Amino acid sequence: MSITADDVRRITADLPRSYEVVVRDQITFRVGQLVYAKFSRDETVLGVGFPKEERAAMVAAEPDKFMLPRASDMRFNWILVRLDALELPEVRELVIDGWRMCVPKSVARSVGGP
Numbered sequence: 001m002s003i004t005a006d007d008v009r010r011i012t013a014d015l016p017r018s019y020e021v022v023v024r025d026q027i028t029f030r031v032g033q034l035v036y037a038k039f040s041r042d043e044t045v046l047g048v049g050f051p052k053e054e055r056a057a058m059v060a061a062e063p064d065k066f067m068l069p070r071a072s073d074m075r076f077n078w079i080l081v082r083l084d085a086l087e088l089p090e091v092r093e094l095v096i097d098g099w100r101m102c103v104p105k106s107v108a109r110s111v112g113g114p
Contacts (some may be wrong), residue, residue, distance in 0.1 A: 003083040003091050005043055011095050012037070016107050018099060029095075031102035037095050043083070046091070049098030050079035065090075077101060 005027050012018045017031045029037040036049040047069065050058070058079060059066045067080040081094060100108040 002044070003046070003086060003088060005039060007088060008037065008039075008046065008091065008095060011092050012099070014111070015096070015099050016110060017103055029099075031099065034102040036098035036102045046081050046083055046094075047073075047078055048081060048094045049077050049101040050094070051101075052077050055079045 008027075008029070009020065012020070012029050018036075019030055021028050021030060023038075025041050027039040027043070028035055038047045039045070040047075045067070052074075055066075055068065055078075059068055065082055065085040067082070068074065069076065069078045069080055081091070083091070086094075096111065100111075
């Protein structure tokens with residue numbers, strides 16, 4: 001069963017400073033103006049904040065789950081995940097880690113691990 005937008009909403013609901021917006025028909029989760037998670041229009045792929053220096057290894061290790069962002073987004077700390085290939089605990093960890101990249105360390109510490 002694929003992860004849904006409602007599943008991700010439940011994950012983000014308790015994250016301090018997080019809010020949801022729809023931008024160009026895409027569900028997007030932000031802290032301030034920083035995006036840390038964003039659905040594709042068909043909601044089958046989720047982009048999440050992820051360290052640039054680690055993403056090539058992640059994609060190489062699990063290409064059935066992860067994809068590189070399009071060329072114009074390679075400058076950002078971002079990775080794409082195929083939602084039908086992941087379980088909820090994996091998505092939860094990725095979303096929370098992406099959120100942690102956008103908030104002060106003191107705020108990030110206020111949320112327990114995935």
